[in-house]
Amino acid sequence: MRMARSRLSGSCDYNGPALLPRSKKTVSLFIALAGFLTGMGVLAGPAMALSLNPEAGSPGIEKANTFHWIIFVVIVIAIVAVNLAIIRAARPRNRHVPNGGSARKGSQLKVGLGLGVVALAIFVTATVFSDQSRVVPVSTETVADVNESKQLEIVATGQQWLWRFNYPNGAFSYHRLVVPAGVTVALKLVSTDVIHGWNVPSLTGKADAVPGKTNWVYFRADEEGVHTGRSAILSGQGYDTMEAKVEVVSPDEYETFIEQLKTDIQDAQDAVEQTNHEGAAATTDVSAGALKDDAQDKTMKTAEKEQ
Amino acid sequence: MSSYPTTMPPTRPEVSAGAPTESRARWIQLATSADHKTIGQILLAGSFGSLFLAALELLLVRVQLSVPDNVFLNAVTFDRLLSVYGETAIFLFALPLCIGLFYYVVPLQIGARGTALPRVGQTGLWLFILGGFVLYASFLFTPPEAGINPLPPLSELSFTGNNGVDVWLASTGMIILGLLLLSIDLLTTLHNLRAPGMAWRRAPIFTWAAAIVTWLMVVVVPIMLAAITMLMVDRKLGGTFFVGGSGGSPILWQHMSYIFFSASYMIIAVTFLAAISEIVQTFTRRQLLNRNVVIGSLAAIAVLGTLAWTQNMITAPLPSGWKYYGMLMSISLIVPFGLIFYNLIATVSASDFHMRAPLRYAMGALSLASIGLLAEIAQSTIAVGTQLQHTYDAWAATHFALIGFALFGGFAAVSYWYPKITGRLLNEERAKISFGVMFAGALIALVPLFGAGVEGQVTDSYRYVSGQGYDVFNLISAIGTLILFVGVIMAVGNLIKSRTEEDAALPDPYRGDTLEWLALSPPVAHNFDVLPDVRGTQPMRDIRDALVRRDAEAGNTADEPQPVA
Numbered sequence: 001m002r003m004a005r006s007r008l009s010g011s012c013d014y015n016g017p018a019l020l021p022r023s024k025k026t027v028s029l030f031i032a033l034a035g036f037l038t039g040m041g042v043l044a045g046p047a048m049a050l051s052l053n054p055e056a057g058s059p060g061i062e063k064a065n066t067f068h069w070i071i072f073v074v075i076v077i078a079i080v081a082v083n084l085a086i087i088r089a090a091r092p093r094n095r096h097v098p099n100g101g102s103a104r105k106g107s108q109l110k111v112g113l114g115l116g117v118v119a120l121a122i123f124v125t126a127t128v129f130s131d132q133s134r135v136v137p138v139s140t141e142t143v144a145d146v147n148e149s150k151q152l153e154i155v156a157t158g159q160q161w162l163w164r165f166n167y168p169n170g171a172f173s174y175h176r177l178v179v180p181a182g183v184t185v186a187l188k189l190v191s192t193d194v195i196h197g198w199n200v201p202s203l204t205g206k207a208d209a210v211p212g213k214t215n216w217v218y219f220r221a222d223e224e225g226v227h228t229g230r231s232a233i234l235s236g237q238g239y240d241t242m243e244a245k246v247e248v249v250s251p252d253e254y255e256t257f258i259e260q261l262k263t264d265i266q267d268a269q270d271a272v273e274q275t276n277h278e279g280a281a282a283t284t285d286v287s288a289g290a291l292k293d294d295a296q297d298k299t300m301k302t303a304e305k306e307q
Numbered sequence: 308m309s310s311y312p313t314t315m316p317p318t319r320p321e322v323s324a325g326a327p328t329e330s331r332a333r334w335i336q337l338a339t340s341a342d343h344k345t346i347g348q349i350l351l352a353g354s355f356g357s358l359f360l361a362a363l364e365l366l367l368v369r370v371q372l373s374v375p376d377n378v379f380l381n382a383v384t385f386d387r388l389l390s391v392y393g394e395t396a397i398f399l400f401a402l403p404l405c406i407g408l409f410y411y412v413v414p415l416q417i418g419a420r421g422t423a424l425p426r427v428g429q430t431g432l433w434l435f436i437l438g439g440f441v442l443y444a445s446f447l448f449t450p451p452e453a454g455i456n457p458l459p460p461l462s463e464l465s466f467t468g469n470n471g472v473d474v475w476l477a478s479t480g481m482i483i484l485g486l487l488l489l490s491i492d493l494l495t496t497l498h499n500l501r502a503p504g505m506a507w508r509r510a511p512i513f514t515w516a517a518a519i520v521t522w523l524m525v526v527v528v529p530i531m532l533a534a535i536t537m538l539m540v541d542r543k544l545g546g547t548f549f550v551g552g553s554g555g556s557p558i559l560w561q562h563m564s565y566i567f568f569s570a571s572y573m574i575i576a577v578t579f580l581a582a583i584s585e586i587v588q589t590f591t592r593r594q595l596l597n598r599n600v601v602i603g604s605l606a607a608i609a610v611l612g613t614l615a616w617t618q619n620m621i622t623a624p625l626p627s628g629w630k631y632y633g634m635l636m637s638i639s640l641i642v643p644f645g646l647i648f649y650n651l652i653a654t655v656s657a658s659d660f661h662m663r664a665p666l667r668y669a670m671g672a673l674s675l676a677s678i679g680l681l682a683e684i685a686q687s688t689i690a691v692g693t694q695l696q697h698t699y700d701a702w703a704a705t706h707f708a709l710i711g712f713a714l715f716g717g718f719a720a721v722s723y724w725y726p727k728i729t730g731r732l733l734n735e736e737r738a739k740i741s742f743g744v745m746f747a748g749a750l751i752a753l754v755p756l757f758g759a760g761v762e763g764q765v766t767d768s769y770r771y772v773s774g775q776g777y778d779v780f781n782l783i784s785a786i787g788t789l790i791l792f793v794g795v796i797m798a799v800g801n802l803i804k805s806r807t808e809e810d811a812a813l814p815d816p817y818r819g820d821t822l823e824w825l826a827l828s829p830p831v832a833h834n835f836d837v838l839p840d841v842r843g844t845q846p847m848r849d850i851r852d853a854l855v856r857r858d859a860e861a862g863n864t865a866d867e868p869q870p871v872a
Binding site for chain 1: 382383386453454458460461466467550551552553555556557558622623624648649652653655656662666670673674677678681682684685688689690691692693694696697698763765767768769770771
């Protein structure tokens with residue numbers, strides 16, 4: 001019987017125990033897994049706290065960067081650990097050679113990795129939640145048009161394929177957004193055509209401007225400088241050219257800028273109306289019929305704009 | 308190589324009554340057959356043909372992005388290639404590969420002589436073929452160009468006026484309707500045609516995965532079909548389902564489509580994790596550690612992963628509760644994935660094994676997928692996700708997971724059942740070389756993209772300006788994609804060449820424990836002449852034991868084991 005059995009089964013013991021005995025190695029794998037899960041669960045808290053708190057402003061950004069680095073390290077450790085386990089498992093070997101010592105070391109390594117992840121997660125939580133004093137209320141003294149919630153509200157409109165920014169005083173600019181340093185900016189994202197992805201990674205996370213909906217991003221830059229970003233959602237053939245530039249200037253410069261912008265826009269508007277008026281007057285001289293057509297065109301265009 | 312016989316002796320024992328004589332041409336037989344094995348083979352052949360196309364499109368996309376300000380492709384061509392690549396990779400390669408494997412293997416595994424509703428399955432196959440044909444016929448006219456997931460309002464008539472989006476909607480609709488019909492056939496078979504004694508608790512893991520996947524298909528495909536119909540109504544009949552400000556909402560499409568795309572991701576993961584489990588059990592000659600936990604985890608992956616759809620929408624204007632919900636569902640996915648990975652690794656780790664082509668592909672699949680899944684879980688936290696979504700970091704994570712599961716897992720599964728499907732053994736040497744080339748290519752192509760994503764490179768853009776810190780990453784990635792492409796051609800070439808050049812296989816070349824190894828290789832039209840009573844989770848092991856006992860009692864020590872079929 002023994003002979004026939006060995007012939008049928010070849011060199012391997014296929015009639016061995018159906019289930020492996022529950023070894024310490026298995027237990028250690030589960031401890032590592034449990035540690036990793038706990039770690040990820042604890043990480044979820046700071047992630048939530050950082051992401052959707054409008055008052056967090058720029059201190060939040062610093063913490064978010066720390067958080068990103070730590071989660072990066074955690075993930076790299078986890079990837080290395082899993083792949084080491086795969087390589088170790090798939091290494092050709094002869095099971096008849098006892099191998100107890102190294103297995104024990106391996107289990108210690110896994111327990112250590114699990115505990116390490118937990119420790120990192122606790123560290124992150126402590127970092128993020130302990131330092132609440134840095135989230136200061138926004139000072140509004142130097143900025144005129146800040147609303148009651150102590151935030152500077154600017155409307156960003158996505159269009160194919162540029163961004164338009166409307167400031168509280170009625171001025172507007174394209175491509176380039178100027179904001180004061182040290183003030184929390186509430187950027188209201190709307191769209192007139194397709195979905196556009198607001199994406200200035202050095203200031204804030206991404207948020208979509210969706211037609212018919214309103215989305216918000218909040219940021220506060222404490223230092224003056226220039227931040228750039230690319231639109232992040234495919235919006236048609238000019239998608240690759242759709243960029244936004246955010247300039248952070250001092251509050252005084254900001255005030256001057258938006259007032260100047262308003263004056264410039266009014267001047268340009270006046271100039272256009274002047275030209276138009278002159279043009280219309282000139283047309284009157286030529287023919288009354290042409291003026292009539294022109295006026296009809298204008299009415300239709302206005303109606304289209306209103307729609 | 309092990310010492311037991313794996314090839315057919317020159318005088319092949321003919322136990323079956325013999326196949327009916329072929330009275331009609333081969334192609335007519337293929338086109339009219341409702342046999343699950345023929346349909347499964349056509350699905351598998353179609354998905355590997357699509358794999359070649361998808362790899363070629365990915366290569367063109369990466370070549371365009373290899374240097375800044377490249378003029379190799381223009382914006383429209385790039386968008387079209389990208390859109391067709393996405394649809395080919397998901398709808399023409401990965402999902403038909405899952406369903407095709409189930410459709411071929413599962414009726415054999417449960418000891419059925421066919422499927423319950425063969426004409427429904429045949430209709431599904433032809434809808435699938437028609438959908439693929441429509442997509443590629445559009446290259447003669449206007450291919451889709453609104454992105455991998457054509458989000459309204461960009462995919463509405465007012466912003467994409469040509470017929471590209473209609474092609475996407477029509478082909479996707481036909482393909483998923485076909486896959487739904489195949490799933491319904493399979494589901495009915497699973498519930499009604501199991502062999503005597505094959506209770507659910509004795510069903511193999513791959514059969515369990517088939518039940519989970521087909522139920523999930525039945526739940527999610529109608530949602531996507533509804534979304535497709537609604538967008539069709541918008542485009543052709545002037546509806547406003549997805550038009551913001553007119554009573555509709557673009558967000559609705561995101562909910563409906565992301566439920567389906569999340570479920571597809573999980574279908575691919577569940578299918579190939581189950582296939583890898585079967586491979587590990589066969590080549591380690593052990594039952595999987597904690598088998599019931601693994602089966603439960605597969606079901607949990609399907610449920611949690613589908614419920615995690617809002618993690619794709621953390622940049623959308625949604626109430627924050629939705630975002631927390633998506634994030635918690637995604638993070639909790641690490642529990643079932645972790646359990647399966649650790650049980651698979653521990654089973655291999657604790658046993659002697661034969662490192663043959665299927666197990667090698669399977670280990671590669673686990674390695675690549677672990678990188679992708681862990682990176683996905685990091686990105687599912689809102690703080691990280693709002694920074695990294697829509698960048699090449701997210702792209703690399705998804706591709707690691709899907710290349711791991713669908714490409715490496717797919718080659719693992721197909722090379723495992725290759726002797727059963729073709730009746731020939733797979734060439735081990737060529738499989739080994741192609742594995743190495745593909746694995747190196749995948750790593751070189753995808754790891755640099757994590758760097759590009761962290762530097763801020765956004766996806767879907769056909770060009771970028773230099774000096775932003777990601778020029779080198781893109782160049783390396785293009786080279787890696789070329790290596791991956793070569794590897795894919797070598798692996799597919801091995802599948803084609805081995806079919807004619809290699810030795811004929813015995814019914815049970817690996818000594819598997821599930822019932823498909825009882826049938827001949829390739830199986831006869833009615834699969835089995837005699838069905839055994841199933842008395843456990845390893846029916847073939849029981850049969851071999853019974854044979855050994857019978858031989859011992861009869862004092863018969865024949866040199867060759869008796870073929871059973």
